[in-house]
Amino acid sequence: MGNIFVKKPKITEVDRAILSLKTQRRKLAQYQEQLEAVIEAEKQAARDLIREKRKDRALIALKKKKTQEELLKKVDAWLINVEQQLADIELASKQKAVFDSLKAGSDAMKAIQNEISLEDVQKLMDDSAEAKAYQEEMNAILGDRLSAEDEEEVLAEFENLETEITLQSMPTVPAQSVPSAQETKRTPEVQPEAESQAQCEEEELLNLPDVPSGAPVLSDGAAEDISTGPPKKTNVLEEPLPA
Amino acid sequence: MQRLGNFKLPQFFNFPPFFTLQPVKETREKQVQLWKQLLLDYCRSQKIFVIGLEEDFPLFSNPVIERSLSHEAREVFLSALISEGHAEWMDKDRRKCLMLWLRLQEWADYILNFVKDNGLQDGVMTIEEMRSGTETHGTELAGIDRGLLLRVLRLLEQKGKATIFKGTSADDDGVKFSV
Numbered sequence: 001m002g003n004i005f006v007k008k009p010k011i012t013e014v015d016r017a018i019l020s021l022k023t024q025r026r027k028l029a030q031y032q033e034q035l036e037a038v039i040e041a042e043k044q045a046a047r048d049l050i051r052e053k054r055k056d057r058a059l060i061a062l063k064k065k066k067t068q069e070e071l072l073k074k075v076d077a078w079l080i081n082v083e084q085q086l087a088d089i090e091l092a093s094k095q096k097a098v099f100d101s102l103k104a105g106s107d108a109m110k111a112i113q114n115e116i117s118l119e120d121v122q123k124l125m126d127d128s129a130e131a132k133a134y135q136e137e138m139n140a141i142l143g144d145r146l147s148a149e150d151e152e153e154v155l156a157e158f159e160n161l162e163t164e165i166t167l168q169s170m171p172t173v174p175a176q177s178v179p180s181a182q183e184t185k186r187t188p189e190v191q192p193e194a195e196s197q198a199q200c201e202e203e204e205l206l207n208l209p210d211v212p213s214g215a216p217v218l219s220d221g222a223a224e225d226i227s228t229g230p231p232k233k234t235n236v237l238e239e240p241l242p243a
Numbered sequence: 244m245q246r247l248g249n250f251k252l253p254q255f256f257n258f259p260p261f262f263t264l265q266p267v268k269e270t271r272e273k274q275v276q277l278w279k280q281l282l283l284d285y286c287r288s289q290k291i292f293v294i295g296l297e298e299d300f301p302l303f304s305n306p307v308i309e310r311s312l313s314h315e316a317r318e319v320f321l322s323a324l325i326s327e328g329h330a331e332w333m334d335k336d337r338r339k340c341l342m343l344w345l346r347l348q349e350w351a352d353y354i355l356n357f358v359k360d361n362g363l364q365d366g367v368m369t370i371e372e373m374r375s376g377t378e379t380h381g382t383e384l385a386g387i388d389r390g391l392l393l394r395v396l397r398l399l400e401q402k403g404k405a406t407i408f409k410g411t412s413a414d415d416d417g418v419k420f421s422v
Contacts, residue, residue, distance in 0.1 A: 009365070009405065009406045009419050009420070009421035010406075011406055011408045011419055015367045015408070015417065016408070016410060016411075016417075018367040018417070019367055019369060019408070019410040019415075019417030020410050020411045020412065022369045022372055022417070023369055023371075023410055023411075023412045023415045023417075026369065026371055026372065026375075026376070026415070027412075
C-alpha cells in the first residue's frame with residue numbers, strides 16, 4: 001500500500017522525555033519489587049538464624065534488611081518525583097494546547113475585524129442617516145397634503161371620542177364615593193351623634209340621585225321603590241350605633 | 244463438568260470421537276468448528292498467545308477419557324483458524340502458532356478505542372506500559388504478546404495513527420498516538 005503519503009505523528013522532544021520518564025518509572029517499580037524480595041529473603045534468613053541460635057549472623061541479616069528498607073524508601077521518593085514530573089509535563093502540554101486555541105480564537109477575531117474598517121462603518125452610518133433624512137422629507141411632503149384635508153375630521157373624531165369617554169366614566173363616580181364615605185365614617189372611633197347624623201344625611205343626599213333614574217310610574221315597581229326606601233333609611237341609621 | 248483452571252470445558256470435551264479426525268465431511272466440518280471455538284475461547288480466557296504443536300497443551304489431550312489429538316489433527320484445526328485470520332504460523336516448520344482471538348485489524352481497532360476512551364490522543368505510551376501498566380489493567384491489552392503488540396502498532400503506524408520511536412533506553416520503545 002502506498003504509505004508514502006500517510007502523515008505520521010511527529011515525535012517531539014517532549015514525547016521522548018515522556019518516554020524516558022515512563023521507562024524510568026517502570027524500571028523503578030521493578031527495582032522496588034526486587035528490593036522487596038530481598039527484604040523478605042533477609043527477614044526469612046534472620047528468622048532461620050535465630051532458630052539456629054546464631055545471633056550475630058541474624059543481626060547482620062537484619063542490618064542488611066534495614067539498609068534495603070532505607071533504599072526502598074529512597075526509591076519511593078524517586079518514583080514520586082518521576083510521577084510528579086510526568087504530571088507536570090502533561091499539565092504544561094495541556095496549557096500550551098489551551099493557549100494555542102485561545103490564540104487561534106483571537107487571531108480569527110482580528111481577521112474578521114480587519115475585514116471591516118471603522119471608516120467604512122462610519123460611512124455606512126452616515127449613508128443610512130442620509131437615507132433616513134431623505135425618507136422623512138418625502139413623508140413630510142406627502143403628509144402635508146393629507147393633513148390639510150383631514151385636520152378637521154380628525155379633530156371632530158377626537159371630540160366625539162372624548163365626550164363618549166367622559167359619559168362612560170360618569171356613572172362610576174357615585175359607586176366609588178359611597179364606600180369612601182363609609183370609610184371616613186369608620187376612622188374616627190368616637191364621634192358626636194350630630195356629626196354622624198349629618199353624615200347620614202349626606203349619604204341620603206348621595207343616594208338621592210339614584211331615584212330619578214327610574215321613571216316615576218304608578219305601578220308595582222313604584223310600590224316596591226317606596227317599600228324598599230324606608231328600610232334603607234333605618235339601615236343607614238342603625239349602622240353607626242355599634243361603632 | 245470438567246474444568247481447566249478457571250476455564251469451563253464444554254460437554255463434548257469428554258466425547259472420544261472429538262479427539263479423532265472425522266472421515267465424513269459433514270461431521271468433520273462440525274468437529275473443526277467446535278475445536279476452533281474451543282481453542283479461541285480457551286486462549287482468550289487464559290491469555291495464551293502462542294501454542295506449540297509439539298509441546299503439551301492442556302486442550303490437546305484429555306486424560307479423563309485417555310484421548311489426545313494427533314499431530315495431523317492439531318495442524319488441521321489450527322490451519323482452519325489460520326484460514327480465518329484467527330491464527331498464524333510463527334515459523335516455517337509449523338511448530339508454533341500465534342493465536343489471534345482478535346484478528347490483527349480487530350486488535351488495531353481495539354487499541355484505537357482504548358486510546359480514545361482514555362484520552363490518549365496525542366499521548367505517549369511505552370510498549371511495556373501497554374502490556375503491563377496500570378492503564379491497560381483489566382483490558383484485553385494486559386499481558387498481550389510483545390511481538391503481536393508491535394505488529395499491531397506497526398499496522399497503526401502504516402495508517403498514520405501511531406508512531407513507534409526509540410527512547411534512551413534500549414529495552415523499551417515508545418509509541419505516540421494521533422487519532
